[in-house]
Amino acid sequence: MIKKILIANRGEIALRVIRACREMGIGSVAVYSQADVDSMHVKLADEAYCVGKPRSSDSYLKIDQIIAAAEVAGVDAIHPGYGFLAENAHFNEVCRSSGFEFIGPSPQAMEKLGDKNTARSMAIANKVPVVPGSDGLIDNDADAVEIAKKIGFPVLIKATAGGGGKGMRVAVDEQSLSTALSQARTEAEAAFGNGGVYLERYVGSPRHVEVQVIADSHGNVCHLFERDCSVQRRHQKLIEEAPSPSLPEDRRIEICEAAVRMIRGAEYTNAATVEFIVDTDNNFYFIEVNARIQVEHPVTEMITGIDLIKEQIRVAAGEKLSFRQEDVKCQGAAIECRINAEDPDKNFQPNPGRIEKMFVPGGMGVRFDSHVYAGYTVPPHYDSMIGKLIIHRPTRAEAIATMRRALREMQVEGICTTTSFHDKVLQHPEFLEGRHDTKFVEREFLS
Structure with missing residues (x-):
């Protein structure tokens, strides 16, 4: 039985979870940054705890502060919402090891699917169609050129970690491929701490x-x-x-x-x-x-x-x-x-x-x-x-x-x-x- 849930998020998704909890007879606990003290999710939760300063890195991304709030509130489970720590396998593992049910997949499944290259391999294994591309990460530009020639230009360079279009570039020919690879790796490393990229055939007007x-x-x-x-x-x-x-x-x-x-x-x-x-x-x-x-x-x-x-x-x-x-x-x-x-x-x-x-x-x-x-x-x-x-x-x-x-x-x-x-x-x-x-x-x- 889950009797009380902490929502490790803010705004409309936090309020959405609070509403579901109330209808199910489950207690709700909100966390908030100093900037969100007047947010409606804070007002409508059964309990609310400030977890830090306005910046996300000082509040909603502070795993220790969120776990501390969960311990003080005595919750049974943590709902991550979307964004912030929702797809962070480490946070998932910390929640479970601290005695809180994580309302989401296992850390292992999350980690595998969070890596796009691994997920692509899993799709192939389960007969799910994938765009023709490299079998794994691209280690050097020479390999990228050979693969691009095989699958045909233009090609799409994609970061194996993260999303939102970061670490993604299109190369229309061999001359632009090297520059695009460098840009994608640099952006991916800065955004996700992982510069790994792979190639796919570019699908126009998808x-x-x-x-x-x-x-x-x-x-x-x-x-x-x-x-x-x-x-x-x-x-x-x-x-x-x-x-x-x-x-x-x-x-x-x-x-x-x-x-x-x-x-x-x-x-x-x-x-x-x-x-x-x-x-x-x-x-x-x-x-x-x-x-x-x-x-x-x-x-x-x-x-x-x-x-x-x-x-x-x-x-x-x-x-x-x-x-x-x-x-x-x-x-x-x-x-x-x-x-x-x-x-x-x-x-x-x-x-x-x-x-x-x-x-x-x-x-x-x-x-x-x-x-x-x-x-x-x-x-x-x-x-x-x-x-x-x-x-x-x-x-x-x-x-x-x-x-x-x-x-x-x-x-x-x-x-x-x-x-x-x-x-x-x-x-x-x-x-x-x-x-x-x-x-x-x-x-x-x-x-």
């Missing part, structure tokens, strides 16, 4: 499709269908939807089954997202596994009616999943817009500050996950997302219409937000027809 999977410790692995995350800016997702508007039904079945094979083969438990790119011929290729809950998990919840956070907690407590694969149905369409405190007219410049007034949209099928409110000051130290606007309607066309209405209804005064940008995207013919790819935003709005 769509980004990911599959939500959850597994228990009793051998049950289920997918909850796919999400399309192709609306991106610099590899950062802006709009997500489920189901994907462009996948034929046969490919949809194949990609979901491939994701289940990947997770089963990794002996993984709890929630995970298996990410793929899809080319113009609807061939799909494995990218990586995110060993945590995702920002965009609400769109999956809306089309399936399954509370993913509650399922995470139950699985961590040793229970079986509350459903079987045949019980999971995809109903309607859901869209999520990430509302960021940014100025889209100034190259998405972060715009932290005090929210003077705020009105949140409502109506049929409207959900807003957020930790902010009128009078709250958005701090400059963290990700600029202040909330997620999620719409669920019977059809994609209805979901788009409701989202546009809700975006125009939302009022946030005192700071700039990205609501107007989202409205522009939702009007674009490529998006309306489901023809957009991962370069769509740069091509149509930023060029």
Whole structure:
């Protein structure tokens, strides 16, 4: 039995976990930095403990401070949310060795899947399609040239650690390959402390499709269908939807089954997202596994009616999943817009500050996950997302219409937000027809 959970995170995801805990009769413990003392997740948790100064490195990334808070609060488990320490295998191990259940996969599964090159090998072993590329890490430029000639230019250089587009470069020919390798290694080393890189054939105009999977410790692995995350800016997702508007039904079945094979083969438990790119011929290729809950998990919840956070907690407590694969149905369409405190007219410049007034949209099928409110000051130290606007309607066309209405209804005064940008995207013919790819935003709005 899990009776009390510490949420090792902040903002809307911390509040999301607190809500699930309250509905399950489980005590909740928040941690916060000095900058987050007024955040709603701090106000609504049963207990809250300050873990340090505003900078993440002085608070939310301080493992000793978080463990100390868990010990003082007497919790049974720790939920990492997403970001910060959520995919840190060392933190996972420390939680467990300190006597706290970690609401996520084992440290071993997390470590294996966190290394993209290892994950790629696991995908191949489980008959999950991968983009043609190197068999392992690239040790020298000469080997890179030979591999690139074999798979064909252009090639994509990818860091084996981390994500978010860091340590990633495209080389269009042999002359640019050496420079691109050097840049990718340097950036990866600085960002992740690991300069290892590998090569893949570059897939032009790809769509980004990911599959939500959850597994228990009793051998049950289920997918909850796919999400399309192709609306991106610099590899950062802006709009997500489920189901994907462009996948034929046969490919949809194949990609979901491939994701289940990947997770089963990794002996993984709890929630995970298996990410793929899809080319113009609807061939799909494995990218990586995110060993945590995702920002965009609400769109999956809306089309399936399954509370993913509650399922995470139950699985961590040793229970079986509350459903079987045949019980999971995809109903309607859901869209999520990430509302960021940014100025889209100034190259998405972060715009932290005090929210003077705020009105949140409502109506049929409207959900807003957020930790902010009128009078709250958005701090400059963290990700600029202040909330997620999620719409669920019977059809994609209805979901788009409701989202546009809700975006125009939302009022946030005192700071700039990205609501107007989202409205522009939702009007674009490529998006309306489901023809957009991962370069769509740069091509149509930023060029």
